[in-house]
Amino acid sequence: MRSFVLALVCLAFSPALLARIDLLLVPPAEAVAGEAGLRFTLYLNNPTSFTDEILLPRVIAAICSSGEGRQRVQLEATGPELGLVQVPARTRKTIELRLKQPLAGPGPFVALRLEAPASNMIMFELRPSEPSPDSPAKSRLAPAPDLDLATDIEGVSRHISAYDPIYFAIGWRGRFNARFQFSFKYRFLEDRPDEDLLGRESPLHRFARGLHLAYTQTSLWDLSSVSKPFYDTSYKPTIFLLHRAPAHLLGTREITVQYGAQHESNGKAGGSPLNLSRSLNTLYITPTVRWEMAGDHFLEVRPRAIAYFNTEDNRDIARYRGHIELTVRIGRDRGWQLATHARGNPRGHGSLEFDFTLPVEHLPWPSWLSAPSTDPRAALGGYLQVQYFNGYGESLLDYNVRRRDQLRFGFMLVR
Numbered sequence: 001m002r003s004f005v006l007a008l009v010c011l012a013f014s015p016a017l018l019a020r021i022d023l024l025l026v027p028p029a030e031a032v033a034g035e036a037g038l039r040f041t042l043y044l045n046n047p048t049s050f051t052d053e054i055l056l057p058r059v060i061a062a063i064c065s066s067g068e069g070r071q072r073v074q075l076e077a078t079g080p081e082l083g084l085v086q087v088p089a090r091t092r093k094t095i096e097l098r099l100k101q102p103l104a105g106p107g108p109f110v111a112l113r114l115e116a117p118a119s120n121m122i123m124f125e126l127r128p129s130e131p132s133p134d135s136p137a138k139s140r141l142a143p144a145p146d147l148d149l150a151t152d153i154e155g156v157s158r159h160i161s162a163y164d165p166i167y168f169a170i171g172w173r174g175r176f177n178a179r180f181q182f183s184f185k186y187r188f189l190e191d192r193p194d195e196d197l198l199g200r201e202s203p204l205h206r207f208a209r210g211l212h213l214a215y216t217q218t219s220l221w222d223l224s225s226v227s228k229p230f231y232d233t234s235y236k237p238t239i240f241l242l243h244r245a246p247a248h249l250l251g252t253r254e255i256t257v258q259y260g261a262q263h264e265s266n267g268k269a270g271g272s273p274l275n276l277s278r279s280l281n282t283l284y285i286t287p288t289v290r291w292e293m294a295g296d297h298f299l300e301v302r303p304r305a306i307a308y309f310n311t312e313d314n315r316d317i318a319r320y321r322g323h324i325e326l327t328v329r330i331g332r333d334r335g336w337q338l339a340t341h342a343r344g345n346p347r348g349h350g351s352l353e354f355d356f357t358l359p360v361e362h363l364p365w366p367s368w369l370s371a372p373s374t375d376p377r378a379a380l381g382g383y384l385q386v387q388y389f390n391g392y393g394e395s396l397l398d399y400n401v402r403r404r405d406q407l408r409f410g411f412m413l414v415r
Contacts, residue, residue: 169410
């Protein structure tokens with residue numbers, strides 16, 4: 001169990017979470033000849049509130065691909081600021097890159113991305129250059145199966161994103177315990193701006209673009225017992241459709257509607273007191289309405305209407321959870337947020353949960369402890385979390401049990 005905790009700590013401080021500067025490579029605006037000296041623009045974007053830095057070598061390796069194959073090329077960065085480049089808070093720096101050797105593919109379209117440091121992939125049109133009479137013919141490259149230069153992670157990121165909040169929180173209720181959750185959703189078709197498909201999208205394609213699979217896992221962990229067992233875990237696979245409604249309705253910025261089916265289980269198969277099985281299936285519809293307020297604040301209201309079926313393990317669960325849930329969020333996108341989740345039956349029982357989160361970079365920090373470029377708040381990212389639960393059924397196993405109120409403090413990756 002100690003090794004598991006150590007693994008969680010290592011994951012939290014892994015280099016993937018420390019990267020803050022985004023690299024955006026911009027393609028040429030029109031068709032160009034693929035000759036040495038071709039220029040590209042690279043933006044170094046720093047979205048944080050602290051100065052950050054990135055190591056930028058003078059010569060950067062890249063991969064270029066056309067219908068004829070792939071080749072490795074080098075681009076030379078020009079300008080006085082190279083090496084360890086510092087980018088001030090919430091600003092960007094512009095770097096010009098120059099191709100050091102000609103591109104071998106004939107086009108008409110080629111794709112290119114930087115390798116180290118890694119950038120996005122760009123695609124642009126290549127205009128064939130006029131060969132000189134006495135120049136040797138260019139050798140053709142070995143055929144390549146496709147033009148896609150995206151890495152596995154880049155390909156997955158087009159379809160996978162966070163769903164419910166991801167966090168780890170610790171509290172005390174007679175003994176130390178923890179609650180943690182991870183959640184993601186998978187979109188079958190890659191998202192594209194609606195204007196790109198206007199007038200050319202079939203109803204079937206529009207339906208498929210809103211189709212998602214999601215998975216959420218929530219665990220309660222007993223940290224005081226000898227073997228540190230997990231008290232209960234809920235597994236929630238979900239399939240749903242997500243569509244946007246006209247944003248001007250009710251003076252809102254955004255309205256989305258989600259409707260789908262969800263299975264929830266604690267993964268137990270037995271019916272003994274020591275191995276209680278809990279499972280249920282639900283159909284639901286969830287509209288989400290968001291209003292913009294003064295000072296970059298927002299208010300988001302998300303009711304959920306639920307219909308239960310296959311509840312043999314917990315036939316009276318509607319008495320404790322009800323058929324309506326309500327989530328309300330208020331705060332700022334880049335600042336504090338308070339989320340309230342309420343559910344229950346007015347004639348039965350229910351529960352109430354509060355989650356207050358604050359970006360780590362907004363926490364007080366003595367300036368003399370570190371230079372702005374090495375401020376640990378900017379490197380860590382994420383949010384400080386305070387969670388309070390009151391009522392019945394914090395876990396599916398205890399859906400009809402009310403325990404003492406629970407206060408926890410933790411770290412949230414995704415809100």
